[in-house]
Amino acid sequence: xxxxxxxxxxxxxxxxxxxxxxxxxxxxxxxxxxxxxxxxxxxxxxxxxxxxxxxxxxxxxxxxxxxxxxxxxxxxxxxxxxxxxxxxxxxxxxxxxxxxxxxxxxxxxxxxxxxxxxxxxxxxxxxxxxxxxxxxxxxxxxxxxxxxxxxxxxxxxxxxxxxxxxxxxxxxxxxxxxxxxxxxxxxxxxxxxxxxxxxxxxxxxxxxxxxxxxxxxxxxxxxxxxxxxxxxxxxxxxxxxxxxxx
Numbered sequence: 001x002x003x004x005x006x007x008x009x010x011x012x013x014x015x016x017x018x019x020x021x022x023x024x025x026x027x028x029x030x031x032x033x034x035x036x037x038x039x040x041x042x043x044x045x046x047x048x049x050x051x052x053x054x055x056x057x058x059x060x061x062x063x064x065x066x067x068x069x070x071x072x073x074x075x076x077x078x079x080x081x082x083x084x085x086x087x088x089x090x091x092x093x094x095x096x097x098x099x100x101x102x103x104x105x106x107x108x109x110x111x112x113x114x115x116x117x118x119x120x121x122x123x124x125x126x127x128x129x130x131x132x133x134x135x136x137x138x139x140x141x142x143x144x145x146x147x148x149x150x151x152x153x154x155x156x157x158x159x160x161x162x163x164x165x166x167x168x169x170x171x172x173x174x175x176x177x178x179x180x181x182x183x184x185x186x187x188x189x190x191x192x193x194x195x196x197x198x199x200x201x202x203x204x205x206x207x208x209x210x211x212x213x214x215x216x217x218x219x220x221x222x223x224x225x226x227x228x229x230x231x232x233x234x235x236x237x238x239x240x241x242x243x244x245x246x
Contacts (some may be wrong), residue, residue, distance in 0.1 A: 001030040001143045002067060003210050004090075006060045007031040007044050007163035008053035009073035012036045014182050022207035029211055034074065043183070044075060045080050045116060054080045058087065062240040065090050070214040072206045076114070076180045077126060086226045087244060091213045096123070096180060098209040100132050103176045106198045109137035111174025113164050115181045117141040123180060138172035140161065140164050161187055162194045169197055178202065 005022060007015040019034040020160055026032070037056040041049040054088065057080045071092045073081060078094030085092045103110045114123055120139045127133050142160045167173040176198045181190055188201035197215070221227045232245040 001069050001211060001214055003030045003032045003207065004061075004064055004068035004071045005032050005034040005074045006037075006057060006064070006071065007034070008037045008040060008057040008060075008079045009039055009075065009182070010037045011042050011183075014043070014185075015074060017185045018203045019184055019192070022072070023205050025204040026207050026211060027100060030069075030207075032072075032207070033064070033068070035064055044077065044079065045064075047122060050077060050079055050122075054083070058083065058241060059238045061088060061092075062244060064087075064122075070210040072203075072210050074203065076182050076184075076202055077119075077122060082226075086228055087241075089220050091210075091215060091218055093206050093210045095182070095202035095206045096126055097130055097180045098206040099180065099200045100127065100130060101203040102209070103178050103198075104132065104135050104201045108135075108176025109173050109175050110135050111165065111168030111172055111177045112139045113161065113168065113177060113184075114139065114141050115123065115144060115183070117143065121176050137174045138168060140168055140172075149177060157184075158187055158190050161191050165191050165195045165199070169195055177201065195229055214215060 015034050015036040023032050040053045040056045044050050073094045078093050078096045081094040120141050142164050165177050178200045185203045188199040192199035234242045
């Protein structure tokens with residue numbers, strides 16, 4: 001099985017972290033091919049940056065979907081998830097969606113942790129769109145810009161995540177924690193051992209969910225809201241995208 005992993009941020013070191021964690025958890029069940037955006041924000045940290053990154057996500061997905069069984073969005077706010085499910089021939093799996101639903105199977109209340117308080121409302125909106133607001137005890141954020149620059153797990157970042165996770169458990173009643181942030185890939189096991197509750201790594205959850213969805217061999221919708229429009233005229237658009245709509 002071949003999994004396509006796309007990071008719509010332009011930070012290649014983040015792509016590499018996700019690829020390593022995803023490949024480790026799927027083992028020899030699948031081969032993962034990862035691609036990083038060539039234009040757009042280095043790290044998506046706002047709604048407008050997410051909108052900018054969407055065009056590159058669509059381009060990379062349309063260009064590389066051939067030969068792959070499923071697409072994993074390598075971004076913690078699931079950039080373009082619904083649009084890609086409409087556009088592509090293969091199933092599409094989002095990190096946040098996979099992590100939240102995985103967490104809901106591991107406990108009652110979910111505690112969610114990310115980087116940067118400005119992103120908390122964005123994640124809350126995303127959680128609501130998935131119908132999981134009632135399951136989330138609290139969204140908390142760690143302010144640590146240096147976390148975006150490291151290529152390997154950093155002890156200071158791990159300590160900050162552990163402290164914030166302890167608050168989610170002790171103050172907010174979380175039974176399970178989700179680390180939402182592509183750059184946080186690889187910290188879940190360490191945080192879980194320190195805090196004493198399950199901790200979900202979104203890229204690992206997404207990679208495993210991708211295998212499950214791909215094995216179901218779902219057909220592409222030809223009816224309903226996720227059927228791809230046909231006979232459309234798109235001007236000045238990447239050819240690999242335009243071809244899908246003709």
